[in-house]
Amino acid sequence: MKYKLFLVCLGLLFLGSRQMAQAQVEGSDAVPAAEKVSYGFTGYFNVTDIGLLIGSPENAHPAPFSFITFNGVHLTEQLSTSLGIGVEFPSGSYMPLVLDVRYYIRNTNFSPFLQLYGGYALPLDDNMNQGVWYDAASSAMPYYPNYESYMAKGGWLINPGFGVRSLLGENFGVVFSVGYRVQRLYYEAGDDRKRTVDNNRLVMKIGITFK
Numbered sequence: 001m002k003y004k005l006f007l008v009c010l011g012l013l014f015l016g017s018r019q020m021a022q023a024q025v026e027g028s029d030a031v032p033a034a035e036k037v038s039y040g041f042t043g044y045f046n047v048t049d050i051g052l053l054i055g056s057p058e059n060a061h062p063a064p065f066s067f068i069t070f071n072g073v074h075l076t077e078q079l080s081t082s083l084g085i086g087v088e089f090p091s092g093s094y095m096p097l098v099l100d101v102r103y104y105i106r107n108t109n110f111s112p113f114l115q116l117y118g119g120y121a122l123p124l125d126d127n128m129n130q131g132v133w134y135d136a137a138s139s140a141m142p143y144y145p146n147y148e149s150y151m152a153k154g155g156w157l158i159n160p161g162f163g164v165r166s167l168l169g170e171n172f173g174v175v176f177s178v179g180y181r182v183q184r185l186y187y188e189a190g191d192d193r194k195r196t197v198d199n200n201r202l203v204m205k206i207g208i209t210f211k
Contacts, residue, residue, distance in 0.1 A: 042074050049207025064089040078104040090199045093124035109167040118158035150195050155185035172210045179203040
C-alpha cells in the first residue's frame with residue numbers, strides 16, 4: 001500500500017510541475033522578453049526531501065524510509081554544492097552525513113539535473129547488531145556461554161542520480177529525484193571480528209527547495 005501511495009504522489013508532483021512549465025512556454029510568445037520571469041537560484045539554498053530506499057522484497061527491510069536536508073550554495077546558476085544530514089533505516093537507525101553536488105541542465109524554472117552525493121552513515125542505536133559470534137571452544141555443552149554481538153559501526157555510501165526541479169516562485173520550488181544507492185555497513189564483535197553488509201538500492205524521493 002505504501003508503495004502505491006508513494007508512486008501516486010510522485011506522479012502527481014511530476015505531472016503538475018510539467019504542466020506548469022508547459023504553460024509558461026506556451027505563453028512566452030505573448031510576453032515581452034524584458035518581462036519574462038526566471039527564478040534562477042544564486043547564493044544559499046536548502047533542499048529537504050523524503051523517500052524510500054527500495055530493495056528486494058526478500059530483504060528484511062524492503063523499502064526503508066529516508067529523510068535528508070541539504071544546505072549549500074550555488075557556485076553558478078546551474079552548479080551547486082551542499083552538505084546534507086538526515087536519518088535513514090536501512091537496517092536500524094542511521095544518520096547520513098554527505099557532500100552533495102548538482103548540475104542543472106537548464107537555467108530555467110523547470111530544469112532536469114544530475115546529482116552525486118556521498119559520505120558516511122553513523123549508527124544511532126547502541127543495540128543494533130548483525131548476528132552473534134559464538135566461541136565454539138568455550139564449552140563442550142550444546143550451547144556456548146561465551147558470545148558477542150556484531151555491533152553496528154556505520155559505513156560509507158555513494159548515491160548518483162538525476163531529477164527535476166520546478167520553481168514555483170522566486171524563493172520556493174519542488175524537487176523529484178531518482179538515484180541508485182551503494183552502501184556498505186560495518187559491524188564488529190570484540191577487537192578482531194568484523195562483518196560487512198552491502199545495501200544496493202533504488203532511491204526515489206520528493207522534496208522542497210527554498211532560499
